[in-house]
Amino acid sequence: MADFIFNNPVKLHVGPGKFDQLGNVAQQYGKKALLVVSDSTKPTGQLARAQEALTAAGMTYAVYDEFMQNPLSTLVEAGASLARQENCDLVIGIGGGSAMDMAKGIAFCALNEGSIWDYVFGKKQAQHALPIILVPTTAGTGSEANRTAVFTNPETHDKKGLVNPLIYPVASIVDPELMLTLPKRVIAGPGADVLFHALESYISRNAHPFSEMLSLRAITLLAKNLPRVYADVTDLAAWEQVTFASTLAGMAIDCAGTTLPHALQHPMGGLLDVVHAEGIAAVYPAFMEYTWSAAPEKFAAIAAAMGVDTRDMNTEEAAYSSVKAVTDFLKSVNMLPSLTELGVKEEHFDWIINNVQTTMKVVMENNPRVPDTQTLRDILQRSL
Numbered sequence: 001m002a003d004f005i006f007n008n009p010v011k012l013h014v015g016p017g018k019f020d021q022l023g024n025v026a027q028q029y030g031k032k033a034l035l036v037v038s039d040s041t042k043p044t045g046q047l048a049r050a051q052e053a054l055t056a057a058g059m060t061y062a063v064y065d066e067f068m069q070n071p072l073s074t075l076v077e078a079g080a081s082l083a084r085q086e087n088c089d090l091v092i093g094i095g096g097g098s099a100m101d102m103a104k105g106i107a108f109c110a111l112n113e114g115s116i117w118d119y120v121f122g123k124k125q126a127q128h129a130l131p132i133i134l135v136p137t138t139a140g141t142g143s144e145a146n147r148t149a150v151f152t153n154p155e156t157h158d159k160k161g162l163v164n165p166l167i168y169p170v171a172s173i174v175d176p177e178l179m180l181t182l183p184k185r186v187i188a189g190p191g192a193d194v195l196f197h198a199l200e201s202y203i204s205r206n207a208h209p210f211s212e213m214l215s216l217r218a219i220t221l222l223a224k225n226l227p228r229v230y231a232d233v234t235d236l237a238a239w240e241q242v243t244f245a246s247t248l249a250g251m252a253i254d255c256a257g258t259t260l261p262h263a264l265q266h267p268m269g270g271l272l273d274v275v276h277a278e279g280i281a282a283v284y285p286a287f288m289e290y291t292w293s294a295a296p297e298k299f300a301a302i303a304a305a306m307g308v309d310t311r312d313m314n315t316e317e318a319a320y321s322s323v324k325a326v327t328d329f330l331k332s333v334n335m336l337p338s339l340t341e342l343g344v345k346e347e348h349f350d351w352i353i354n355n356v357q358t359t360m361k362v363v364m365e366n367n368p369r370v371p372d373t374q375t376l377r378d379i380l381q382r383s384l
């Protein structure tokens with residue numbers, strides 16, 4: 001068995017109704033919280049519930065809700081100023097991946113001078129961040145279980161992750177009841193991203209036996225249960241499995257990272273504000289066609305985890321069947337857009353490819369097969 005280190009310090013509070021414990025959890029880490037929340041937390045009553053829970057626990061708070069689907073570093077820095085001005089000693093992120101990543105960035109920037117990009121690119125080292133509590137209200141990024149937060153630089157359009165142990169949440173509350181009113185598009189997109197995280201971390205060159213276990217379990221749970229919640233958003237038993245899969249996949253990428261599709265999506269998100277999961281989904285069939293033969297045993301296991309009966313197939317047949325299984329799965333939840341539909345055109349290819357090869361080089365090289373410039377262009381072309 002390969003050598004590996006596994007360390008995940010996030011205290012996870014998992015289960016239906018756990019959101020009610022936010023006040024009790026939060027008071028263990030601070031007195032005044034900055035609540036960093038998605039817009040959706042207002043009509044759903046989640047923000048009001050959080051405010052009541054904190055008040056009941058004897059805490060005070062300020063609210064920050066200024067951001068977009070691809071969090072901008074400038075808005076992170078504005079949130080950090082607010083945290084300092086309000087003397088917050090804790091940051092609580094409630095929402096989808098953007099809100100959680102924004103909360104991580106704010107907690108980090110509140111205690112560290114200068115631009116966040118100095119830390120993203122390793123020019124400066126940080127020693128402190130405010131404690132972070134995260135509450136996902138979509139099942140997607142798994143940010144609640146890891147030390148990554150992704151931001152866009154509005155000047156350069158670079159979209160890149162801060163990966164730093166200081167932004168592990170001290171605690172996260174994973175409550176499947178918070179998902180019971182999600183619109184279909186916010187089920188399918190983040191849900192597909194769970195599959196992408198699980199699959200890419202599984203095939204990553206940095207995968208190890210523990211992360212592979214997390215990844216494969218996440219694929220199995222997601223493949224079975226995402227169609228159920230897509231058909232019936234009130235299916236709590238299925239949501240329990242989908243939210244668990246999301247957290248497992250978030251832990252798996254903390255170990256092993258993602259691969260080529262995430263590397264390709266970041267430039268599209270940074271340049272054209274393409275929605276994360278949609279940009280990834282668009283390149284998935286071409287990415288899988290290109291990659292499967294470099295890791296046939298792994299792709300065969302993915303096919304089996306997706307529910308394909310591979311017993312009468314040899315390894316190559318089983319591996320190749322994963323391409324159709326994943327493509328059909330994405331179609332079934334209406335998550336297989338073309339790049340053209342997302343606004344990506346051939347004229348953007350040079351910028352995207354250059355950005356992948358510079359800003360996202362490490363992620364691209366996690367892929368079991370590493371594409372050259374022409375191959376990247378072919379993959380994009382086939383995904384138009």
Ligand SMILES: [Fe+2]
Binds near residue numbers: 141193196197262
């Ligand atoms: Fe993702």
